[in-house]
Amino acid sequence: MQFTLEHTDPTTDARAGVLTTDHGQIQTPIFMPVGTLGTVKGVHQRELKEQVKAQIILGNTYHLYLRPGMEVMEAAGGLHKFMGWDGPILTDSGGYQVFSLAHRRKITEEGATFASHIDGSKHLFSPESSLGIQRTIGADIVMAFDECPPYPSTRQYAEKSMHLTHRWLERCVSFMRGSQPRYSHSQALFPIVQGGSYDDLRVKSCEFIASQDQPGNAIGGLSVGEPIPDMYRITKLCCDILPKEKPRYLMGVGTPANLLECISRGIDMFDCVLPSRNARHGMLYTRDGIINIRNAKWKNDHSPIDDHPAAAPTSQLHSKAYLCHLLRCGELLAGQLATLHNLTFYLSIVREARQHILDGSFTAWKENLVPLLERKL
Amino acid sequence: MQFTLEHTDPTTDARAGVLTTDHGQIQTPIFMPVGTLGTVKGVHQRELKEQVKAQIILGNTYHLYLRPGMEVMEAAGGLHKFMGWDGPILTDSGGYQVFSLAHRRKITEEGATFASHIDGSKHLFSPESSLGIQRTIGADIVMAFDECPPYPSTRQYAEKSMHLTHRWLERCVSFMRGSQPRYSHSQALFPIVQGGSYDDLRVKSCEFIASQDQPGNAIGGLSVGEPIPDMYRITKLCCDILPKEKPRYLMGVGTPANLLECISRGIDMFDCVLPSRNARHGMLYTRDGIINIRNAKWKNDHSPIDDHPAAAPTSQLHSKAYLCHLLRCGELLAGQLATLHNLTFYLSIVREARQHILDGSFTAWKENLVPLLERKL
Numbered sequence: 161m162q163f164t165l166e167h168t169d170p171t172t173d174a175r176a177g178v179l180t181t182d183h184g185q186i187q188t189p190i191f192m193p194v195g196t197l198g199t200v201k202g203v204h205q206r207e208l209k210e211q212v213k214a215q216i217i218l219g220n221t222y223h224l225y226l227r228p229g230m231e232v233m234e235a236a237g238g239l240h241k242f243m244g245w246d247g248p249i250l251t252d253s254g255g256y257q258v259f260s261l262a263h264r265r266k267i268t269e270e271g272a273t274f275a276s277h278i279d280g281s282k283h284l285f286s287p288e289s290s291l292g293i294q295r296t297i298g299a300d301i302v303m304a305f306d307e308c309p310p311y312p313s314t315r316q317y318a319e320k321s322m323h324l325t326h327r328w329l330e331r332c333v334s335f336m337r338g339s340q341p342r343y344s345h346s347q348a349l350f351p352i353v354q355g356g357s358y359d360d361l362r363v364k365s366c367e368f369i370a371s372q373d374q375p376g377n378a379i380g381g382l383s384v385g386e387p388i389p390d391m392y393r394i395t396k397l398c399c400d401i402l403p404k405e406k407p408r409y410l411m412g413v414g415t416p417a418n419l420l421e422c423i424s425r426g427i428d429m430f431d432c433v434l435p436s437r438n439a440r441h442g443m444l445y446t447r448d449g450i451i452n453i454r455n456a457k458w459k460n461d462h463s464p465i466d467d468h469p470a471a472a473p474t475s476q477l478h479s480k481a482y483l484c485h486l487l488r489c490g491e492l493l494a495g496q497l498a499t500l501h502n503l504t505f506y507l508s509i510v511r512e513a514r515q516h517i518l519d520g521s522f523t524a525w526k527e528n529l530v531p532l533l534e535r536k537l
Numbered sequence: 538m539q540f541t542l543e544h545t546d547p548t549t550d551a552r553a554g555v556l557t558t559d560h561g562q563i564q565t566p567i568f569m570p571v572g573t574l575g576t577v578k579g580v581h582q583r584e585l586k587e588q589v590k591a592q593i594i595l596g597n598t599y600h601l602y603l604r605p606g607m608e609v610m611e612a613a614g615g616l617h618k619f620m621g622w623d624g625p626i627l628t629d630s631g632g633y634q635v636f637s638l639a640h641r642r643k644i645t646e647e648g649a650t651f652a653s654h655i656d657g658s659k660h661l662f663s664p665e666s667s668l669g670i671q672r673t674i675g676a677d678i679v680m681a682f683d684e685c686p687p688y689p690s691t692r693q694y695a696e697k698s699m700h701l702t703h704r705w706l707e708r709c710v711s712f713m714r715g716s717q718p719r720y721s722h723s724q725a726l727f728p729i730v731q732g733g734s735y736d737d738l739r740v741k742s743c744e745f746i747a748s749q750d751q752p753g754n755a756i757g758g759l760s761v762g763e764p765i766p767d768m769y770r771i772t773k774l775c776c777d778i779l780p781k782e783k784p785r786y787l788m789g790v791g792t793p794a795n796l797l798e799c800i801s802r803g804i805d806m807f808d809c810v811l812p813s814r815n816a817r818h819g820m821l822y823t824r825d826g827i828i829n830i831r832n833a834k835w836k837n838d839h840s841p842i843d844d845h846p847a848a849a850p851t852s853q854l855h856s857k858a859y860l861c862h863l864l865r866c867g868e869l870l871a872g873q874l875a876t877l878h879n880l881t882f883y884l885s886i887v888r889e890a891r892q893h894i895l896d897g898s899f900t901a902w903k904e905n906l907v908p909l910l911e912r913k914l
């Protein structure tokens with residue numbers, strides 16, 4: 161995997177780059193749609209490529225390990241073939257879901273034991289088993305197995321957890337060195353910075369993570385409930401330490417405004433369930449603000465969902481009244497249209513950010529757009 | 538509306554024709570996907586046109602009258618514009634749903650009063666109001682308001698009900714004569730034959746319906762639980778009386794084999810919820826038989842869902858194992874892929890039937906295919 165930095169904004173730390181994987185190039189900054197169970201909910205793979213213009217998607221190790229399971233995944237020849245997506249894929253480590261979804265979880269030095277939220281069956285995730293699973297899934301980018309402490313956490317807990325994550329990272333690096341990529345394409349490891357809301361811990365974690373010299377680096381443990389200014393402060397703090405020549409991935413962030421603010425602080429990659437999950441509940445992101453399409457005020461509004469030329473073709477074709485009707489009737493097409501809308505919007509925003517970074521107009525563009533994005537329409 | 542009969546099979550009564558509406562031509566025999574609430578569940582309008590190759594779709598008057606309601610429908614400029622479908626649309630009369638879905642229904646000479654299954658609000662459907670609603674929806678083909686007696690019905694009930702349907706039909710014809718089409722395209726009335734399972738009543742009803750000289754004719758009250766041989770016998774009986782030069786529509790039928798058998802008896806048009814409803818439960822129709830994709834036997838089968846060149850592109854792209862996984866996980870994409878599969882299959886079957894009628898090989902083709910279609914795989 162190779163990362164080329166094309167341009168850094170002169171007045172902010174925003175960067176435009178190109179990340180090259182064996183499944184194609186990714187132009188950064190980029191947003192990665194979440195495809196939990198081998199599907200971005202409600203979106204055909206062809207739409208993901210042609211309409212959303214997704215360049216990389218995310219798969220969830222915890223979910224894919226439980227269903228369909230690694231026997232099926234291996235027989236399929238990996239997730240790319242299983243789901244019919246030939247672009248790059250990133251998998252998380254499964255740690256986050258063990259702590260948020262699984263039952264009877266217990267952390268030891270070895271790893272995390274848990275009971276499946278589906279059938280109660282018992283499992284262990286360790287640095288080695290998580291990466292073994294991610295190798296079998298066949299992700300282009302695999303994430304280090306970490307513990308993401310809840311917010312708020314005491315300093316004592318955050319520090320202890322951070323060092324555990326660091327020790328686990330050393331085992332992750334060893335495992336990657338000692339094992340082969342699957343399905344004849346390379347697999348790059350991204351370590352994850354932790355340290356809670358404590359600046360000095362974050363600094364220590366960034367220095368440790370940077371010292372591991374992996375192909376890219378991630379910031380975890382943000383967007384977990386902390387105030388937004390804290391998120392921005394820690395993001396900047398981390399970006400100032402993490403090496404410039406490697407991609408920086410901010411995990412689980414966020415709203416369109418969050419993306420732009422974090423791009424300006426030096427982030428290159430994002431993933432978040434917000435655009436897809438909120439879509440299914442009728443919350444649409446647009447350049448003019450947020451539309452709750454379930455609201456009765458849209459019932460008889462026959463203007464397009466979004467007539468911006470970069471909007472999803474279906475958002476230009478269909479009216480607000482139609483989508484409001486579909487959503488209120490519980491129709492499948494409502495989730496499909498709204499998800500296409502939000503993901504296409506997210507991808508258009510990062511694409512546009514990239515253009516403005518390249519032509520030197522990023523700051524003015526961002527400052528003008530951010531207040532509009534958060535309005536309620 | 539114009540119907541041109543191109544060819545009739547020499548050994549059966551199968552016909553190939555072209556039905557011309559103001560929204561385009563329909564090559565018959567044809568299957569019409571059901572778009573209850575202004576959406577064929579889980580299918581984008583573009584997919585309906587380009588992948589399913591649907592030539593006409595059906596809308597449900599009862600459902601659209603309740604949601605979004607006629608104020609929104611009228612402001613949208615009719616259903617074509619509301620849902621973004623510019624091909625032909627047929628609407629049912631609402632009668633069937635009043636009798637199967639609504640509460641506190643009561644039939645009088647005037648029409649049927651009922652309480653909405655959604656909010657309990659009281660309404661009256663009469664021949665005049667049903668057709669007024671269908672005019673506002675803007676369907677290219679509107680159906681006469683009829684009573685569809687349940688199966689089994691006594692002869693006395695079936696006869697009484699049939700005569701009520703006939704009297705209602707005369708009011709439908711008057712209403713159509715005395716009212717204007719909406720949105721500058723023509724709207725054709727199809728009367729409906731009733732008479733239960735009683736051959737002599739069916740003969741009477743066909744003669745009455747034929748005497749009204751409308752642009753097309755429909756057979757109702759079949760596929761309501763009667764034995765399949767009864768359905769075939771009555772279909773043939775009706776086709777022998779209904780005028781050859783007008784399209785014949787068999788309402789609510791059926792399986793792929795039912796379609797082929799009824800095409801061979803002289804039917805030109807079909808609609809049914811089977812392919813879309815069964816798809817959402819994982820039942821897939823193929824040229825080799827029926828697949829229950831939820832079954833564990835498909836979990837690790839990585840062959841395409843259907844590799845026939847006429848199958849949906851997504852069925853050729855994705856594996857049985859993938860669809861099995863999606864369905865078992867309750868993923869939205871499962872319903873989308875399965876519905877695309879079944880509807881594309883239905884349309885490919887009627888398209889192929891048409892080709893075989895035109896080249897004289899219909900009977901041999903049908904006799905060979907029907908036993909395969911009903912196998913369980």
Ligand SMILES: [Zn+2]
Nearest residue numbers: 322323326368
């Ligand atoms: Zn440490």
Ligand SMILES: [Zn+2]
Nearest residue numbers: 699700703745
């Ligand atoms: Zn009569």
